[in-house]
Amino acid sequence: MREYISLATVAARAGVSVSTVSRIVNGEMRRASPATVARVLDAIEAVGYRPNPVGRALQRGQSQLVAMIAANLDNPAMATIASSTEAALREAGYVMVLCDTHDRPELQDEYLYAMRAQMVCGYVLVAAVPSRGLSELSASGAPTVFVSRRNPVGNGPFVGIDDCAAGAAVADYFANLGRRVPAVVFPRLGSSASRDRVSGFLAKLRERGWSDKAIIQADGEGRSHLQVGYNAGARIFGGSDTPDSILCVSDQIAYGVNRRALERGLKIPGDCDIVSIDGTPLNQWVAPWLKSIEIPYAVYGAEIVAGLQLIWRGESFGERLLPYKFG
Amino acid sequence: MREYISLATVAARAGVSVSTVSRIVNGEMRRASPATVARVLDAIEAVGYRPNPVGRALQRGQSQLVAMIAANLDNPAMATIASSTEAALREAGYVMVLCDTHDRPELQDEYLYAMRAQMVCGYVLVAAVPSRGLSELSASGAPTVFVSRRNPVGNGPFVGIDDCAAGAAVADYFANLGRRVPAVVFPRLGSSASRDRVSGFLAKLRERGWSDKAIIQADGEGRSHLQVGYNAGARIFGGSDTPDSILCVSDQIAYGVNRRALERGLKIPGDCDIVSIDGTPLNQWVAPWLKSIEIPYAVYGAEIVAGLQLIWRGESFGERLLPYKFG
DNA sequence: CTGAAAGCGCTTACAG
């Protein structure tokens, strides 16, 4: 496993210099005579040569590695983003390195530095948290795409949905259905995405005549959104008013809320409608009671890679808000 | 982003040669005078030097990258394996590259070749499928750990559970409960793991007095185990005998079977008990009706990395069967 | 105890 077929092998076989082989490997066909090109191509074929990305990376000061730094792979939404990004990168000839920060800034920084050392050619930050390293990355101008959560320490290319509009759509849905006691559940330490979903929801309800105090708001704590929902559920179903409609800013929060609702003997749907924002395919199988705004995570990968390619070409890429499906 | 602090920078600052700095960076402290060591350490600190893994990889013929080649990241069990492996590798100073083969042999091969070119120092194959490239890898003796499914084209280090025993445990459980019409649901194109679970289940039932025809066996097709279960469910609940107990070889199959059961108006549990082998944490939240053999996926990562480290040290590592929890 | 030198596989001005 320690023998690699190098340019030199091919060059020797074709009777030319490594420079010539290198150029041809890199597609500069016109700079060599057709006869030479043919001979080199034959030699490549014959010995089964494949360019060594490590040598190339060292020389170019940049590898074909793209770092995906995600907050939590156990979250199915992030797993789907990772999976679709991986597929899109492979198709474009890149290799994805996966880093799971568990939402911890120190780990995020550790990875950011390690990836820089690996000379990665790009960064995909899914639900990034503020950190020193992120600020440095931001300032360095390295090719970076933020996903789901916007850059928490500046701005930069973003792939996601219009979170405000999504929240508002749920508000309209509840209002049109004639619901009177709406609630919203979100994580205590929310991202820009959570916040926008909540504020879009609240703004639209106000617009449609609700007073702020008529809307139940519950944040929850926990290391997973399941816990967040379960914890917030305790307060939501324990107050004087029981909501007849609940927006959960993620599927997993809805699962947690639902479990609490079941424990309290509530019928869902029926006593109370729950809508979440995520719409993971799993819902249809294990949570038919749940209505969702469907975020097209499976196409995130393609958009992220398209964004990176624009940036590599020096073109600008501000943000890409993908359409979601509801109902 | 194109400036990297190199050994040369440190050497210049410390007034020594790069060789000396290199040795010290690599922990060969005793080969330099204490004064030199101190000076070099200071310089490293002062300029914030970090070894460049690319240069190192090229020289050593081996990177610090470990390839994780998994069949399907959308499966929560694999996502958990990926996540725990990633954490364990990071702790050990390695970086994980993630490849999702979607269970396709050509893609698996593409990745295997690409990873070889990246000079990865190890392979983690989760649910590998037979392929040309896998045979080559197998023959090459490269450090490899197979996870969940054993090497389908030979043998090699394995991390998983005793699938046969797990299947048998479920058979005992059903028998002790007094169930009369057991069934088992598995994917048509099964892995060694599926097969072992099924055969362990069947063998134990036979031992306890069932005849083969008294056990309902249903395989299912589909691109996901959810589909597999749903499809097999149609046949299971459509026959002359309705089972009173079902073993599903994975959680997702159980979700699919359950959905079909609900459509047929069956009560679960009650009319029929379902037990699955996986025991993903999500079950407690979205499938309280499901009893499971719990596979400790969260500790797979540590075992996998421990296995790789044994192999790297030249020690042998046959297989590691982890204990599962049931009930 | 320390350094000069070669080389890992590659790319890229530069000279011819």
Next chain:
DNA sequence: CTGAAAGCGCTTACAG
């Protein structure tokens, strides 16, 4: 149209 040479950052015999 082609090649010799330098260099990306590192490690490692080898010589002193």
